[in-house]
Amino acid sequence: MSHYQVVKGARDIFPDEMVQWKHIEDVMHRLARIYGFSEIRTPVFEYTELFQRSIGSSTDIVGKEMFTFFPDGSGRSITLRPEMTAGVMRAALQKNLLASAPVQKLYYISELFRKERPQAGRQRQFSQFGAELLGASSPAAVAEVIMFMMHVFDELGLSGLRLRINSLGSIDDRRRYREALRAYLAPHYDRLDDASRERFEKNPLRILDSKNPDMQEIVAGAPRLHEHLGDEARRDFDQVLGYLSGRGIDYRIDHLLVRGLDYYSYTAFEVTSTALGAQDALGGGGRYDSLALELGSSKEVPAAGFAVGMERLLIAMQKQGLLPEAVPAGPEVCIIVPQQEFFDQAFAIAARLRDEGISTAIDLAGRSMKAQLREAGRMRAASALFVGGDELSSGMFPLKDLDASSQETLSLEGAIARMRERSITKQEQP
Numbered sequence: 367m368s369h370y371q372v373v374k375g376a377r378d379i380f381p382d383e384m385v386q387w388k389h390i391e392d393v394m395h396r397l398a399r400i401y402g403f404s405e406i407r408t409p410v411f412e413y414t415e416l417f418q419r420s421i422g423s424s425t426d427i428v429g430k431e432m433f434t435f436f437p438d439g440s441g442r443s444i445t446l447r448p449e450m451t452a453g454v455m456r457a458a459l460q461k462n463l464l465a466s467a468p469v470q471k472l473y474y475i476s477e478l479f480r481k482e483r484p485q486a487g488r489q490r491q492f493s494q495f496g497a498e499l500l501g502a503s504s505p506a507a508v509a510e511v512i513m514f515m516m517h518v519f520d521e522l523g524l525s526g527l528r529l530r531i532n533s534l535g536s537i538d539d540r541r542r543y544r545e546a547l548r549a550y551l552a553p554h555y556d557r558l559d560d561a562s563r564e565r566f567e568k569n570p571l572r573i574l575d576s577k578n579p580d581m582q583e584i585v586a587g588a589p590r591l592h593e594h595l596g597d598e599a600r601r602d603f604d605q606v607l608g609y610l611s612g613r614g615i616d617y618r619i620d621h622l623l624v625r626g627l628d629y630y631s632y633t634a635f636e637v638t639s640t641a642l643g644a645q646d647a648l649g650g651g652g653r654y655d656s657l658a659l660e661l662g663s664s665k666e667v668p669a670a671g672f673a674v675g676m677e678r679l680l681i682a683m684q685k686q687g688l689l690p691e692a693v694p695a696g697p698e699v700c701i702i703v704p705q706q707e708f709f710d711q712a713f714a715i716a717a718r719l720r721d722e723g724i725s726t727a728i729d730l731a732g733r734s735m736k737a738q739l740r741e742a743g744r745m746r747a748a749s750a751l752f753v754g755g756d757e758l759s760s761g762m763f764p765l766k767d768l769d770a771s772s773q774e775t776l777s778l779e780g781a782i783a784r785m786r787e788r789s790i791t792k793q794e795q796p
């Protein structure tokens with residue numbers, strides 16, 4: 367064992383687990399295509415101001431969870447991205463993507479970094495699958511991103527999900543509401559906990575979704591955001607809900623849902639899973655029309671998106687028995703070399719088989735024939751091809767079907783043809 371351990375809050379993903387990740391990612395890539403989203407990758411770091419402007423300086427993420435450093439000893443710091451939305455919008459604006467097509471539908475599966483206290487379902491490095499629809503935020507556009515997200519959950523077979531949804535109204539609606547909320551909370555100020563006092567000035571809406579039961583008690587009597595929504599926000603929200611109902615998507619309106627990022631307006635939503643523990647948020651998102659302006663764009667870019675935590679998705683699927691067996695696919699053939707003096711010829715045959723597109727393994731550690739066969743079984747190789755002195759001089763090689771335990775002796779060409787046949791039949795199986 368090494369002296370070194372993986373950093374707390376980060377995880378290694380080994381090949382057996384990768385099988386399960388790939389299964390999930392395949393579904394995501396496939397549905398992204400069906401919904402017309404194209405994949406984007408952006409750098410893992412951005413200038414710190416990008417996140418301060420977009421996520422908001424008063425949020426937990428920007429306030430205490432960012433990994434920020436000064437790479438050049440200069441004044442300009444960079445930060446490991448704590449989320450993707452800001453970077454995707456930055457990239458789209460920088461490239462002027464919307465000039466080529468006014469609606470851009472982008473998705474990603476990417477690593478993020480938040481300096482949170484690690485616990486089950488909460489890591490310091492984690493991944494999200496997410497989508498950002500830029501250039502439209504009509505009720506249909508918002509409904510479409512929600513449908514896309516829910517479709518992925520559905521396709522993966524998840525149950526026990528709850529979609530909560532709220533309208534945060536326009537910026538003006540919220541300004542009016544903030545004042546009303548502060549006026550209500552002011553007489554209770556002495557009873558507010560430290561976090562809520564901090565939020566009182568900067569972002570009192572965040573007090574609404576406090577987990578502290580004492581705060582929840584105070585909040586219970588607070589004026590409601592939905593009572594401060596203008597006609598436009600109400601109409602918009604009703605239409606979004608109408609699309610969801612039309613599609614048979616269950617939701618629950620949660621007037622206290624605010625979300626921990628400042629860029630949202632109008633619709634915001636979150637999905638929780640009963641299969642998860644304390645960290646039960648599987649994904650969330652919403653509409654964020656003013657983000658582009660915050661980032662210095664001269665024009666508003668209507669937008670909406672969502673992100674789903676990959677690790678939490680895996681935990682939920684594991685709990686519900688939805689993950690495929692964690693066994694990497696074995697090679698088509700394992701070359702068995704009974705005498706090491708013929709290794710080089712056998713190694714050349716392995717190269718030849720690989721050129722033919724056949725997945726081939728050969729022992730590189732000089733082990734005994736028995737050990738090689740054991741390894742072929744462990745790897746779940748479909749067949750074993752014996753390459754020894756007699757075989758090389760006769761040009762005829764025993765090919766053993768390890769599944770059926772049958773064996774035939776073939777020329778190299780014959781063996782290649784047989785393996786091809788077998789892998790085609792295997793692929794055709796469901």
Ligand code: HAM
Pocket residue numbers: 448449450451480482487488489490491492493494496497498626627647648649650651652654670671672673674675676677678
């Ligand atoms: P978020 O709610 O901060 O939204 O994160 C989305 C999901 O990422 C969470 O529901 C959770 O599953 C996962 N997640 C967050 N933090 C952690 C962590 N420390 N460890 C493991 N999983 C975590 C956003 O990030 C927005 N950018 C979503 C969005 C996209 N809004 C519009 N477009």
